[in-house]
Structure formats: structure tokens, C-alpha cells
Amino acid sequence: MPKSSVFSSKALHGFKQFVRSEASRFLALALFLVAVFYIIPICISVYMSFTPLRNWNIDRYAGIFVGLENYYRFFYLLANDPSVKSVFLTTAVFVALTLAVNVLGGLSLAIATFFVNERAAGGLQLLWLLPRMTPIAVYSLIWYYFFHPSSIGTINGILYKLGLISKPIDIGQGIIPWGAWAIIVFVNGLVGVSYGMIVFTSAINNIPKELVIAARVDGASNWDITRKILVPMLRWHILYVTTWQLLSLLTTYDHLFLLVKWGLVNRDYGTTWSLYIYNTAFLTGLQDQGLAAAAGVILVIVSSILGFITLKLMGFDKLIKPPRGDL
Amino acid sequence: MIPSPYKASSGEEGLATGLTKVQAGIITIIILVAVVAGVYYMVTQGREAEKPVTVELTGDFETDVVNIGKALAAHGIKEVKYTVWSGGDPNSVMRVYGIVEAAARITKIWGDKGVDVKITVTTRYESDPKIVYSDYISKWTLGQAPDIMANGYVYIASLAEEGYILDLTPYLEKYSDFLEDFYSALVDAMKYKGKIYGIPQDTEARPIYIRKDVAECAGIDLTGLADKVKNGEFTWKDLYDLALKAKNAGCAEWGVIHRKGSAHPDLIQFIFAFEGKLYNDATGKLVLDKEAVYKWFATEKAFADAGLLPSDMMGWDWGKQIHPTVVNGKTLAFIGGVWHWTEWQTKSYYTDPATGEPRPLTAEEVHDFFYYTLFPAGEPGKKPVTLSQPYAWMINSKAGYQNPDFDKLKDLYLKLAFLLVVKASDPDINAIHSIISSHLPVTKSALNLLRDSSWVADLVNLPTIVSGEVKNSISDIVARTANPINVAFLEDATYMLDYTTFTPKHPLYPKLAEFFAEAIDKVLRGTLSPKDAVDFLVSKINADPDLKEAVEIVGEIPSGWSLTG
Amino acid sequence: MPGMRDVEVRSRASEALILLVILAVSLPLITGYSLLILSGFSKSMVTNLDPSSFYPTLMNWILLLQGRTAQFAGIRVNIWGIVANTLVVALGVSALVTLVGSLTGYAVSRMNFAGRKHIMMLLILLHAFPGSVLVVGVAFIYRMFMPPLEYIRFYSFFYVIVARAAIEIPMATWLMKGFFDMIPWEIEWSAIVDGASRFRVWWNVLLPMIKPGVAAVMLFGFLAGWMDLIYVRTFLVDRTLATFIEANAEAEYAYLPLVAVAGTLYLLPTIIFFIAAQRLIFTISVSGIKG
Missing domain, CATH: 3.40.190.10 (Periplasmic binding protein-like II)
Structure with missing residues (x-):
């Protein structure tokens, strides 16, 4: 028997087994939605990366096949256009730094609010959730004025009043590239922190209370409780938040594009790969969705690999042990 | 206890029933969707088989409007819906209200001639005209684009290239007098590959x-x-x-x-x-x-x-x-x-x-x-x-698609959309837009109207505006801006268009x-x-x-x- | 019964110190948002701590509640209609995400089935597919099932809710799995031994025990729908607050204090929703585990 058919019959067998299992009842709805709104669209996107699709004209261009043309154009731009090169450097720096801010910040906030009284904790959570709840245009507006490179900017205004500077500093355009990166990491970091905070806080709330009380009785300090009880109990959530935020950051563009458009940050060092795709597909004069699809497919592949590696590194296999005691 | 949709059962039995239910559900959904799609396809195909109704344009606005109105009424149409989008400075809101006013005027003509049809216009106006353009093209393939859009003439190239807007050249053949009233440089700006795709709405100089x-x-x-x-x-x-x-x-x-x-x-x-x-x-x-x-x-x-x-x-x-x-x-x-x-x-x-x-x-x-x-x-x-970057009124190549029997009455809807734009180019509508938004008029007759000081003096009450919605929305800015100083500025700056x-x-x-x-x-x-x-x-x-x-x-x-x- | 707090032997001094540190870190946030809210009550944006740029007025709020976008002229919009659209999308996404997430989260947490690991892996890697790449394909599917025009508005709401909820499924599943994992097996066993089906156990026994998780997923689902731009812009015939604000924050012409007011208005329902969800998160005790 040829190898491939062995494989496929095994896969088929596994599939049959899955369909027959009780779990399929719980998963059916999710799998249906995932198939319709993820799997099929991504297949369509892969297909579109081989067509000259632009300006949303599906009827006209979907039937034209141009082979690897879009991929060629993408790599040509990458090789020749310094702006496109800086997009990749920016993406790497942005993702690494913001990820650290998000996970550590979220964890610190969740733990810190655990040690303060309920009312204060609620207020702080609301405050830190605001960035996630604010409309993107308004959120961008806040930081646009906050970092504005003139005396109208909040930071410049304060520093000037304090006598620390004599002339406004242009962080996003004047200090290249680190000033631009600092702003985009800051702005996105604040949005991401709330995610970790909520996940970790609600997880901490589910930790059996007896553990903490017992530790307190034994005279444990805040630090002991954090290190010996909270963090170990949150392992699954830390893995989840890290991987999740990694992928989020690789694919996020919404909190960046207005900052770039309004000129607060340098275009080359404020644009990430995902924003580049968004700009190419939907913002430039010619909405080049074929090229964007090619850049997007490559992004999806790279992100998936990075996500996969992260899961492996963080011990996904161990955490995903089959549930004990299934009937 | 809260009732569960699934009966309490155990072991193999529950497993089997659950499965068939899920499978049955999915299969039912697929079949339903296929049936609905099939029926819809057959219905629309059937409609296409019917002979389309057409009306020839004569070049006389009132005659054409009445002919179309009667043809629509004859096919049981009581109301025609259009959507118009535009964007830019809030002062330039006549870019959509011009069409609303034109619809009111055409409805009035029909009323006077005993044609029982009315036009209703839905508007959308945003500060950012680029977003309006982006939304137009993303919604076009989804069948949700507006029927008329006023936007920068630069977009004519890509919109015409993709077939998203209507080639107005054949319609304008009968309306050459109408076209001649516009400054010829502006009409040229509306052309793409030799065809006219827009009607100038406003223009400007950059002093x-x-x-x-x-x-x-x-x-x-x-x-x-x-x-x-x-x-x-x-x-x-x-x-x-x-x-x-x-x-x-x-x-x-x-x-x-x-x-x-x-x-x-x-x-x-x-x-x-x-x-x-x-x-x-x-x-x-x-x-x-x-x-x-x-x-x-x-x-x-x-x-x-x-x-x-x-x-x-x-x-x-x-x-x-x-x-x-x-x-x-x-x-x-x-x-x-x-x-x-x-x-x-x-x-x-x-x-x-x-x-x-x-x-x-x-x-x-x-x-x-x-x-x-x-x-x-x-x-x-x-x-x-x-x-200059003139604004153009562009017409969706499927204008009127929101109305009944589109496949059959398409010609009527498209021509009516064109006539709406013609009416929205009335001298007074264009002159009001010019004054409140301080854009240069696009037609000679609008410029003449601006030179008429008694017309300007009466403008505060908007005597010529039929639509209450339009009157209501612009009366504050008209009161603030309709004065001889602003009109003199427009007249004075018009020479710049020569350069x-x-x-x-x-x-x-x-x-x-x-x-x-x-x-x-x-x-x-x-x-x-x-x-x-x-x-x-x-x-x-x-x-x-x-x-x-x-x-x-x-x-x-x-x-x-x-x-x- | 109070929620899970570290109430026992906490020292006042350390609590105050922690609060002080967090407040210091939060200063940019507090400043930024205070200035935003203040700008809504001013004739020009308040951007630095210079009081001379603050000209108090209530005009911006009046203009917005009248559905106006500028001091003079501008179009009139039905602002309450826009708020209602936003609510429908956000609540729809929230409900669907919570339902699907708690079903799926339960399955991957408590059941062993063929392909379980692969599904878990798939669900997290799906998040690597950005909306900006997916949207063209999703538009394809939108077209395939487009109903006759008279139903298109209804369809567009339905479609946006389902499509947007689908994006949140991985998040919801992973989050819920984490919560289901925390519940001791003994509880489930005893219920199953009593003859309850898995669905019954899921709905009657386990879900009530992880209300904090349900609340968190509901909250994230709500926010996803409330603030979505790209799907709403592409598919919904009507507008939501997010798309309305985005299209009108064009800096050159826009009267920005009005945008600040619209932003504040936009925040209010999310704050209310959060406070409601937060109460759930805090008032639920896990003492039920013992039962």
C-alpha cells in the first residue's frame, strides 16, 4: 500500500472517530464558524495573491491568474525600497518590546491589584481598560496631542513648565528610529496590558482562596504569595497571553495607522508589516489587494511559525495533556 | 433547573442522538441555503428574461422627467430611492443636499403634472472624503454603494477603469446645452479616455x-x-x-x-x-x-x-x-x-x-x-x-439598484439619476454652494446669479429651496456667509481659473x-x-x-x- | 460572600505603597483621558496643562445630541440610531462569542477526543490571520449568500455579528479552557454519576462556577463588536459609532472637540458594561467547589 493512502486513511479514521465522539457536539458550531470565516477566506486570500485583484473588483480580476507576479513585486519592493526594509525591522522591534510590556505589565497589574482593596482595584482596572474601550480615532487623538512635537503637546508643555527643556522635542520624527518606536510601543502597550490584566485577574479570582489564607497564616509576604502561589497557578494563562499577544501584535495595525497618517511618528519607522498590508490593500490611491494578499499570506506563514515555536518553547505539549478522568 | 436543549441521557445512546442532530442541523442549513440561493437565482434570471423598459431622452428636462415618471408609474413604482454620499468640509454639505433638493424639485414637477411618484434620498456626508471613496469601492461589489457620489475628480480614473461609475457621454448628447454652461476646462477634467464620467460640482483656486x-x-x-x-x-x-x-x-x-x-x-x-x-x-x-x-x-x-x-x-x-x-x-x-x-x-x-x-x-x-x-x-x-481639483458628481453604473424591478427598469433609474444630477446643477443650487463653502461656481449661469445683487440680498430666506430638510440644515450658514463681501471675493477670484x-x-x-x-x-x-x-x-x-x-x-x-x- | 481577595493579613502600608506605584505608572493615562474629557467641554482642544486653552462651553454636547457634526452647516445624523446600531453589533458579538467559547472551551478542557491537540493548536494559530487579510475572502462569502435587497440591512447586521464573532472564537475558547481547567474533576464526576448528560453538566454545574470567565469573554466580545472598524465598514449597511467617529476625525476640517465628545459618549456604554461585568467577576466565589 502506498504511503500517502496509509496516511489519508489514518486521517480519515481519525476524522470519523472525531465525528463520532461526544466532543463534536460541543465543537460543531465553532468549527463551522471557523471554517466559513477563517479557513475558506484564507484560502480565497491565498488564491487572490495569484490574481491582480485591486480596488475590490472581484468580478473582473478574480478570474485572471498572474502566477507569482505579486510575490515577485513584494520581494522586489523589499529588496529595493528602503521604506519596506525598515518596515520589517520596525515589526521585529515593535513586537518584541510591546510583547514584553503587555505580558509583564498585565501580570504586574493583576497581581498588584490583588493586593489592594476591592474598590481601588476596580477603579484601576477600569482605568487600564480604557485604552481598549476607546474608539481608535479618539485614542490616537489623545496620544497625538500627548506627544505632539510642539509647545501644544502635553509632554512638551509639562517639561517646558518644569524648566527641563528650552525647546520642544520631536520624539516621533526627530529621534529616529528609537523615538518613533518608543511611541508606537507605548501606545500599543497600553492597549495590550489590559488584556493580560483581565485574564490574569479573573484567573486569580478563581484560585482557591484557602491557599492564600493558609500562606498568610504561615506569615508569607506579598512577594512569597506572588512567587509561590499566584504565578505557578497562572502558568496556563501566561502561556496563553504570551502566544496570543505575540500573534495580535504581528497582525495589529489599527492603533498605528492614524499616528503615521497624522505625521506624529516617522512613516518608515512607524509602519509595521501588518499596517503596510492594510495601507496597500485599502488606503493607497490604488487599492492593490493582490499585492496585499501576497504580503498577507507571507505574514500569516511567518506568524504561524512564530506562534508554533512559542507554543513549543512554553511547553504547550505538557499543558495540553489529555484531561484526566474522561469517561 | 434550567432546561437543557439536550435530554439527559447517557452513554452510547446520547452520543448517537446528539450526532445525528448536529449532522442533521448542518445538512438542513446547507440544503436551505442552496434552495434559497437557487430560487433567488431563478427569480432574478426570470426577471432578466423580461424585456427592459426604456425611455429616450429628448434634451428637454421637464419632458424627460415626466416621461420617466409616467413610465415608472405605469410599472407600479410609487417611490424611487437613491443614496448620495460625499465628504469634506462641513460647509460643503450641498454636495449631498444638492441632490436632496433636486429630488424635491423633480417630485414637485411630477406632482404638478399629476405623476404620482416621489423620490427619497438618503444622505451620508463625512469629514474625510477619502473614506467615502474607499467605502464606495469596497461596497460596490457587495451591492451597497450609493447611487450618486460627489468626490474629487482624481477618483474618476480608477472608478471608470473598474466600471464602477456610469459613462455619461451618451446621456449628454441630448444635453449639450446643459454641458455648455460649464467651464470647458472643468468638463475636460471629467473625461477619462475620451469619455465623460462626471458632472462638475465645484472647483477652486489656490491663492x-x-x-x-x-x-x-x-x-x-x-x-x-x-x-x-x-x-x-x-x-x-x-x-x-x-x-x-x-x-x-x-x-x-x-x-x-x-x-x-x-x-x-x-x-x-x-x-x-x-x-x-x-x-x-x-x-x-x-x-x-x-x-x-x-x-x-x-x-x-x-x-x-x-x-x-x-x-x-x-x-x-x-x-x-x-x-x-x-x-x-x-x-x-x-x-x-x-x-x-x-x-x-x-x-x-x-x-x-x-x-x-x-x-x-x-x-x-x-x-x-x-x-x-x-x-x-x-x-x-x-x-x-x-x-484646481474640481469635485465631480459621479453616478453609480448600477444607480437605482435598491428599487424594485431593477433589471427591467434599469434604464429609467439610471436616467433619473442623471437627471437628478442635472437638476442639482441648477444655477441657484450651485451658487448657494459657492457662497457658503467659498468654492468657485462651475457654470456661467451660476456666476451670473452671483452677480445679481438682489438675488444675493434675498438669499437669507432661501426662497428657491423646496426641500425643508435642506433649508433647515443650511439656513444658519447662509445667514452667516451670504453677504456682498463674500460674493465679491468669489467674483474677484474667478480670474484665477484662467491660470x-x-x-x-x-x-x-x-x-x-x-x-x-x-x-x-x-x-x-x-x-x-x-x-x-x-x-x-x-x-x-x-x-x-x-x-x-x-x-x-x-x-x-x-x-x-x-x-x- | 466577598470575592477572592487577599483580605486576611494585609498591611496598610504596603497597600498604600502599591497604590502609589500604580498611580504613578498610570499618570499618562489619567492625563490623556482627563484632557480628552475636558476638551469636550471646551471650544478648542485642551492639549497641555495650560489653562488658557480651556474655554468652557456645553455647546459640543448640545451639537452632538442634535446629531450635528459642525458648528455651522454640516449634515444632521441620527446619533441615537448610530448608538443603537453599535449596541446591536456589540451585544450580538458578545452573546455569540460567549456561547461558542464556553461550549468549545468545555470540550477542549474536559474531553479527550481525536484531534484535540490539533484543534487547540489550530485555534491559537488562527489568530495569526489578520482581519485585513481575511476581509476580502469574507466579502466573497458575503456575496455568495446575499439575499434580495429588501433583506440586505438585516442580513448585513447578521453577517457582521457572525463574522466578527468568528474572529473572537479562538480567544474565547482558550480563555474558557483556562477557567474550566480550574474546576476540580470531582464535581463533574459526581454529576455524571447522578446520570446527567455532558450538556447538562456543562450548563447546570460548570458554567455557574466560572462566571468570572464568562464575564471576561462577554466583555471582550462586547468590546470587539463595539469597536470593530474593518468588518463593520465593509459589510454593515448602516454605521456604528466607531466608523462614524473614524470618518469624521479628519483633522483638517473637523471640529475636534466634537470628536472628543463623541469619544466620551462612545466610552459611556463600555464603561457601564465593564462595571456590570466586573461585579460578576468579583462577587462570584469559588467556594461552590466544595459542594
Whole structure:
């Protein structure tokens, strides 16, 4: 028997087994939605990366096949256009730094609010959730004025009043590239922190209370409780938040594009790969969705690999042990 | 206990029943969808088989409207729905209300002639016309685009290319008189590959405003300056000298201020003022004219180096920096547009010296503060310019699709949409738009109406406006702006159209324009020298296979050229 | 019974110190948002701590509640209609995400089935597919099932909710799995031994025990729908607050204090929703585990 058919019959067998299992009842709805709104669209996107699709004209261009043309154009731009090169450097720096801010910040906030009284904790959570709840245009507006490179900017205004500077500093355009990166990491970091905070806080709330009380009785300090009880109990959530935020950051563009458009940050060092795709597909004069699809497919592949590696590194296999005691 | 949709059962039995239910559910959904789609397909196919109804246009507006109305009524249509979208400054809201008013007028004609049909118009107007354009194209394939859109004529190229808008040439054959009323340069701007795809809605010139009070303070005599500019006797070098004088005299913080970011068309005027080209008519390709572009960059750089133009100009804030600097007289000159004239009268950019509160200027104040001229020639021997980006009313190639029996009555709906636009070009509608938004009129008859002082005097009550919605929405701004000073400004500025230029209608032009904006920003900030910035443009063009194909690079960077000589 | 707090032997001094540190870190946030809210009550944006740029007025709120977008002229919009659209999308996404997430989260947490690991892996890697790449394909599917025009508005709401909820499924599943994992098996066993089906156990026994998780997923689902731009812009015939604000925050012409007011209005329902969800998160005790 040829190898491939062995494989496929095994896969088929596994599939049959899955369909027959009780779990399929719980998963059916999710799998249906995932198939319709993820799997099929991504297949369509892969297909579109081989067509000259632009300006949303599906009827006209979907039937034209141009082979690897879009991929060629993408790599040509990458090789020749310094702006496109800086997009990749920016993406790497942005993702690494913001990820650290998000996970550590979220964890610190969740733990810190655990040690303060309920009312204060609620207020702080609301405050830190605001960035996630604010409309993107308004959120961008806040930081646009906050970092504005003139005396109208909040930071410049304060520093000037304090006598620390004599002339406004242009962080996003004047200090290249680190000033631009600092702003985009800051702005996105604040949005991401709330995610970790909520996940970790609600997880901490589910930790059996007896553990903490017992530790307190034994005279444990805040630090002991954090290190010996909270963090170990949150392992699954830390893995989840890290991987999740990694992928989020690789694919996020919404909190960046207005900052770039309004000129607060340098275009080359404020644009990430995902924003580049968004700009190419939907913002430039010619909405080049074929090229964007090619850049997007490559992004999806790279992100998936990075996500996969992260899961492996963080011990996904161990955490995903089959549930004990299934009937 | 909360009842569960699944019966309590155990082991194999529950497993089996659950499965069949899920499977059955999925299969049912698939079958249902297929049946619905099939039926819908058959129904629409069946409709297509019916013979389409058509009405020939005669060229007489009323006859055509009544013919279409009767044909619609004969097919049981009582109400025709249209959607119109546009965007831009809130003052320019007639870009959608013009259609609302036109619908009211046509409905009135039908009423008078006993045709029992009415038109209802849904509007959408946003501050950002680019988003309106983006939404138009993304929604077109989804069958949700508006029937009529007023937007920049530059979009005609891509919209026509994709077949998203209607070719109006056949409709206009019978309406040649109507078309002749428009300035011919504007009609040309509506053409793409020889066909007319839009009806001009408004246009503008981009004058240089010079503060009279700053000039006076610095001892600069502005008498006859506009004529000198017109004759090419006053060039950018002379403006530089004046700016320096005003700054050194301590009369203004800045010499010249301009718009930023996407507002690059203002700066593109430099290319034309140095007799450069952006488009080659013969080859249909875009042009990068290295000499003219270099001189543009070097000119602005000279201003920036002398502290006359902020080096972070492209990063200035509109509401807190650009507008207040100009309106409060902290600069000698401003590269603006005619629309600023009433924009300054309707937005609180001015700080009242008496109260310290922000408020809009009055028409008298705008008149007293601002002198205006064409955009001066780049250097002696060259000509002054201005630049227009007319707005166009464009009609969806499926206009009327929201109405019943579209496949059968398509011709009627499309023609009715066209007649709506024709009606929205009525002289009074266009003249009202011109006054409140301070755009130049697009037809000769609208200009004549503006010259009629009794018409202007009566305008406050909007006697000709039929639609209550329109009347209600614009009465406040009409009361504020319909006065002889503003009308005189429009009449006076109209001569500038004789010097006007246009940016190319090429699908890739917006991409090139983005690079220009990026390059000038780098020049002003000092990260690139003017020469390096031109090379930067060349490298950006060559880095993009499409642009490389579409752009001709001509000319050489002149060695030793500088604005100040 | 109070929620899970560290109430026992906490020292006042350390609590105050922690609060002080967090407040210091939060200063930019507090400043930024205070200035935003203040700008809504001013004739021009308040951007630095200079009081001379604050000109108090209520005009912006009045303009917005009248559905106006500028001091003069501008179009009139039905602002309450827009708020209602936003609510429908946000609540729809929230409900669907919570339902699907708690079903799926339960399955991957408590059941062993063929392909379990792969599904878990798939669900997290799906998040690597950005909306900007998916949207063209999703538009394809939109077209395939487009109903006759008279139903298109209804369809567009339905479609946006389902499509947007689908994006949140991985998040919801992973989050819920984490919560289900925390519940001791003994509880489930005893219920199953009593003859309850898995669905009954899921609905009657386990879900009530992880209300904090349900609340968190509901909250994130709500926010996803409330603030979505790209799907709403592309598919919904009507507008939501997010798309309305985005299209009108064009800096050159827009009267920005009005945008600040619209932003504040936009925040109010999300704050209310959060406070409601937060009470759930805090008031639920896990003492039920013992039962």
C-alpha cells in the first residue's frame, strides 16, 4: 500500500472517530464558524495573491491568474525600497518590546491589584481598560496631542513648565528610529496590558482562596504569595497571553495607522508589516489587494511559525495533556 | 433547573442522538441555503428574461422627467430611492443636499403634472472624503454603494477603469446645452479616455493669502501686487524677500505657512510654477521632472533655512497651529485655497483680542486681513499658476439598484439619476454652494446669479429651496456667509481659473503624490538635501515595478541653482 | 460572600505603597483621558496643562445630541440610531462569542477526543490571520449568500455579528479552557454519576462556577463588536459609532472637540458594561467547589 493512502486513511479514521465522539457536539458550531470565516477566506486570500485583484473588483480580476507576479513585486519592493526594509525591522522591534510590556505589565497589574482593596482595584482596572474601550480615532487623538512635537503637546508643555527643556522635542520624527518606536510601543502597550490584566485577574479570582489564607497564616509576604502561589497557578494563562499577544501584535495595525497618517511618528519607522498590508490593500490611491494578499499570506506563514515555536518553547505539549478522568 | 436543549441521557445512546442532530442541523442549513440561493437565482434570471423598459431622452428636462415618471408609474413604482454620499468640509454639505433638493424639485414637477411618484434620498456626508471613496469601492461589489457620489475628480480614473461609475457621454448628447454652461476646462477634467464620467460640482483656486496688517507693519506696499504676480514680474524670490523683511521687522513669526500631509496639491503648484510636467499627454505616462521638483524642494528649503517656514511644517496641527497662525496674523503669507475664505468665518480659529475667547472671523475681518494673489512664478520668465481639483458628481453604473424591478427598469433609474444630477446643477443650487463653502461656481449661469445683487440680498430666506430638510440644515450658514463681501471675493477670484492646472488623472498618481509629500517633509526637516530628495523619489519609483513602468523620469538636477541666486 | 481577595493579613502600608506605584505608572493615562474629557467641554482642544486653552462651553454636547457634526452647516445624523446600531453589533458579538467559547472551551478542557491537540493548536494559530487579510475572502462569502435587497440591512447586521464573532472564537475558547481547567474533576464526576448528560453538566454545574470567565469573554466580545472598524465598514449597511467617529476625525476640517465628545459618549456604554461585568467577576466565589 502506498504511503500517502496509509496516511489519508489514518486521517480519515481519525476524522470519523472525531465525528463520532461526544466532543463534536460541543465543537460543531465553532468549527463551522471557523471554517466559513477563517479557513475558506484564507484560502480565497491565498488564491487572490495569484490574481491582480485591486480596488475590490472581484468580478473582473478574480478570474485572471498572474502566477507569482505579486510575490515577485513584494520581494522586489523589499529588496529595493528602503521604506519596506525598515518596515520589517520596525515589526521585529515593535513586537518584541510591546510583547514584553503587555505580558509583564498585565501580570504586574493583576497581581498588584490583588493586593489592594476591592474598590481601588476596580477603579484601576477600569482605568487600564480604557485604552481598549476607546474608539481608535479618539485614542490616537489623545496620544497625538500627548506627544505632539510642539509647545501644544502635553509632554512638551509639562517639561517646558518644569524648566527641563528650552525647546520642544520631536520624539516621533526627530529621534529616529528609537523615538518613533518608543511611541508606537507605548501606545500599543497600553492597549495590550489590559488584556493580560483581565485574564490574569479573573484567573486569580478563581484560585482557591484557602491557599492564600493558609500562606498568610504561615506569615508569607506579598512577594512569597506572588512567587509561590499566584504565578505557578497562572502558568496556563501566561502561556496563553504570551502566544496570543505575540500573534495580535504581528497582525495589529489599527492603533498605528492614524499616528503615521497624522505625521506624529516617522512613516518608515512607524509602519509595521501588518499596517503596510492594510495601507496597500485599502488606503493607497490604488487599492492593490493582490499585492496585499501576497504580503498577507507571507505574514500569516511567518506568524504561524512564530506562534508554533512559542507554543513549543512554553511547553504547550505538557499543558495540553489529555484531561484526566474522561469517561 | 434550567432546561437543557439536550435530554439527559447517557452513554452510547446520547452520543448517537446528539450526532445525528448536529449532522442533521448542518445538512438542513446547507440544503436551505442552496434552495434559497437557487430560487433567488431563478427569480432574478426570470426577471432578466423580461424585456427592459426604456425611455429616450429628448434634451428637454421637464419632458424627460415626466416621461420617466409616467413610465415608472405605469410599472407600479410609487417611490424611487437613491443614496448620495460625499465628504469634506462641513460647509460643503450641498454636495449631498444638492441632490436632496433636486429630488424635491423633480417630485414637485411630477406632482404638478399629476405623476404620482416621489423620490427619497438618503444622505451620508463625512469629514474625510477619502473614506467615502474607499467605502464606495469596497461596497460596490457587495451591492451597497450609493447611487450618486460627489468626490474629487482624481477618483474618476480608477472608478471608470473598474466600471464602477456610469459613462455619461451618451446621456449628454441630448444635453449639450446643459454641458455648455460649464467651464470647458472643468468638463475636460471629467473625461477619462475620451469619455465623460462626471458632472462638475465645484472647483477652486489656490491663492496665496498675504496678511495686510503684517505687510503694513513691515512697510510692504501691496498695491498692484496681484497684477505683478499675474504678469510674472513677482516671483518666489520676491516673496522670499518680503517674508524676510516682515520677519526681520518683527511683524510676523513666519514668512509662509502651507497645508500639510494629504494636502500636497498645494505644493504641486511649485512644479508647474517652475514649468515642470507631471503627465505626458502623448504617452499617457506620469512624469517626474527632476529639474522642477528640485527647484521646488530648494525653494522651500531656502525658506526653512531662513526660519521663514517651519521645518516641521508637515507635522503641524491643523486646529491648534496652522489655522490659528494664519488667522491671528503670525505669518505674512499662506498657501491656501479659496474655501478658506468662509472656513475662517465659520470656525473658531481666531482669538478675540478683547475677550481672549476663540471665535470665527466676520466677513469684514477676513476682507480686512487678507490680500490674495495667484501662486507666483517660480523664477523670472515663468508664469504664475493655480491648481484646481474640481469635485465631480459621479453616478453609480448600477444607480437605482435598491428599487424594485431593477433589471427591467434599469434604464429609467439610471436616467433619473442623471437627471437628478442635472437638476442639482441648477444655477441657484450651485451658487448657494459657492457662497457658503467659498468654492468657485462651475457654470456661467451660476456666476451670473452671483452677480445679481438682489438675488444675493434675498438669499437669507432661501426662497428657491423646496426641500425643508435642506433649508433647515443650511439656513444658519447662509445667514452667516451670504453677504456682498463674500460674493465679491468669489467674483474677484474667478480670474484665477484662467491660470489653473490639474493633477493627472492617472490610477497611480496618488501613489506618486504620497512620495512627494514624504520627500518634502524630509527636505524641510533637513534629513535629506533637495538633491538627495530628488534621488529618493527616483529610488522610490524604481523600487516599485508598477511605478517604474508608469513614470517617465525627465530632466536633470540643475547644478548651482538656488532661489536666492 | 466577598470575592477572592487577599483580605486576611494585609498591611496598610504596603497597600498604600502599591497604590502609589500604580498611580504613578498610570499618570499618562489619567492625563490623556482627563484632557480628552475636558476638551469636550471646551471650544478648542485642551492639549497641555495650560489653562488658557480651556474655554468652557456645553455647546459640543448640545451639537452632538442634535446629531450635528459642525458648528455651522454640516449634515444632521441620527446619533441615537448610530448608538443603537453599535449596541446591536456589540451585544450580538458578545452573546455569540460567549456561547461558542464556553461550549468549545468545555470540550477542549474536559474531553479527550481525536484531534484535540490539533484543534487547540489550530485555534491559537488562527489568530495569526489578520482581519485585513481575511476581509476580502469574507466579502466573497458575503456575496455568495446575499439575499434580495429588501433583506440586505438585516442580513448585513447578521453577517457582521457572525463574522466578527468568528474572529473572537479562538480567544474565547482558550480563555474558557483556562477557567474550566480550574474546576476540580470531582464535581463533574459526581454529576455524571447522578446520570446527567455532558450538556447538562456543562450548563447546570460548570458554567455557574466560572462566571468570572464568562464575564471576561462577554466583555471582550462586547468590546470587539463595539469597536470593530474593518468588518463593520465593509459589510454593515448602516454605521456604528466607531466608523462614524473614524470618518469624521479628519483633522483638517473637523471640529475636534466634537470628536472628543463623541469619544466620551462612545466610552459611556463600555464603561457601564465593564462595571456590570466586573461585579460578576468579583462577587462570584469559588467556594461552590466544595459542594
